[in-house]
Amino acid sequence: MQAAAPGLRERKKAETRASLRAAAVRLFLERGPAAVTVSDICEAAGVSARTFFNYFDAKEEALLPWDKHLIEEVITELAARPAAEPPLTAVRRAIEQTFPSLAASTGWQACDRVLTAYPELRTTIVHGMIRNQTRLADALAGRAGQTGDSLYSQLLAGAAASAFRAAFSVWAPETGTSGLQALVGEAFDRLAAGLPPS
Numbered sequence: 001m002q003a004a005a006p007g008l009r010e011r012k013k014a015e016t017r018a019s020l021r022a023a024a025v026r027l028f029l030e031r032g033p034a035a036v037t038v039s040d041i042c043e044a045a046g047v048s049a050r051t052f053f054n055y056f057d058a059k060e061e062a063l064l065p066w067d068k069h070l071i072e073e074v075i076t077e078l079a080a081r082p083a084a085e086p087p088l089t090a091v092r093r094a095i096e097q098t099f100p101s102l103a104a105s106t107g108w109q110a111c112d113r114v115l116t117a118y119p120e121l122r123t124t125i126v127h128g129m130i131r132n133q134t135r136l137a138d139a140l141a142g143r144a145g146q147t148g149d150s151l152y153s154q155l156l157a158g159a160a161a162s163a164f165r166a167a168f169s170v171w172a173p174e175t176g177t178s179g180l181q182a183l184v185g186e187a188f189d190r191l192a193a194g195l196p197p198s
Contacts, residue, residue, distance in 0.1 A: 010073075010100070010101055013069055013101070014100075014101045016045075016047065016051065016055070017055050017067060017069065017101075018107075019045045019046070019047070020041060020042075020045045020047065020051075020052060020055060020056070020062055021062045021063075021107060021111070022045075022107055023041045023044035023045040024036070024041045024059060024062035024063070025062070025063070025107055025110045025111055025114055026044070026110075027040055027041060027044060028114045028118070029110065029113065029114060029117075032118070033059070033060065033114070033118050033121055036059060037059070038052055038053075038059050041059060041062070054068070054069070055067045055068055055069055056068065056128075057128060057131070058124050058128070060121045060124035060125055060128075061124065061125065061128040063111045063114060063115060063121065063125055064125055064128050064129065064132075065102065065108075065164075065168055066098075066102075066129075066132055066164075068132075069101075070098050070101055070102065071132040071135055071136065073097070073098045073101060074091075074094045074095055074097075074098055074136065074139075075094075075135065075136065075139040077093070077094035077095075077097040077098070078090060078091060078094040078139050078140070078143065079139070079143075081093060081094060083143075087140065087143065087144065087156055088156065088159070088160075088188065088191065088192055089192075090143070091136070091140065091156065091157075091160045092160070092163075092184075092185075092188040095160065095164060095184065096181065096184070096185075099177050099180070099181050100177075102177060102180070108173045109173055129161065129165070132161070133157050133158060133161045134148070134157075136157040136160065136161065137149075137153045137154050137156070137157035137158075138153070140153045140156050140157055141153035159191055160188075163184060163187035163188050163191055164184055164187070166187050167180060167183035167184040167186070167187045168180065168183075170183060171183055
């Protein structure tokens with residue numbers, strides 16, 4: 001399923017996100033993460049600290065493929081899906097709609113170099129992933145008339161997030177966003193089929 005092209009507002013957000021990510025990665029590689037502050041990143045990107053925190057809750061989260069804006073896009077798209085659509089299909093389609101915004105973010109190989117050099121950053125990143133997954137679980141619960149802490153909504157959000165993370169972890173950035181989208185589609189297909197090995 002082809003995602004719609006983003007509008008001007010979404011493109012501006014994507015450009016700001018990409019600029020902040022690029023500045024953070026460059027500074028992390030140059031100085032080491034411990035020597036880099038949010039103010040340093042903001043100065044390098046030419047934005048305010050308030051703008052930074054619209055996208056990320058911590059400097060390390062600039063390395064996350066899904067920031068706060070992207071998870072909100074998923075939630076907005078999820079709310080627009082047909083009520084009768086199966087939940088796994090609805091969340092898959094909502095995630096697919098974020099690919100144009102994700103496509104505007106580049107430098108994933110540099111992000112990987114940072115994480116390889118500074119594995120201690122992974123703890124903060126995992127916290128960001130959990131926070132985003134919880135927000136997705138709340139949105140899915142609302143669709144199903146359940147609470148966000150119900151087993152079903154937590155399991156569905158976890159499965160969707162895992163499908164994306166697994167695809168992202170094996171994705172070769174040179175294949176572009178279409179390559180990533182194909183892997184995400186395969187991951188959801190395997191989930192829907194009960195995770196067959198081939």
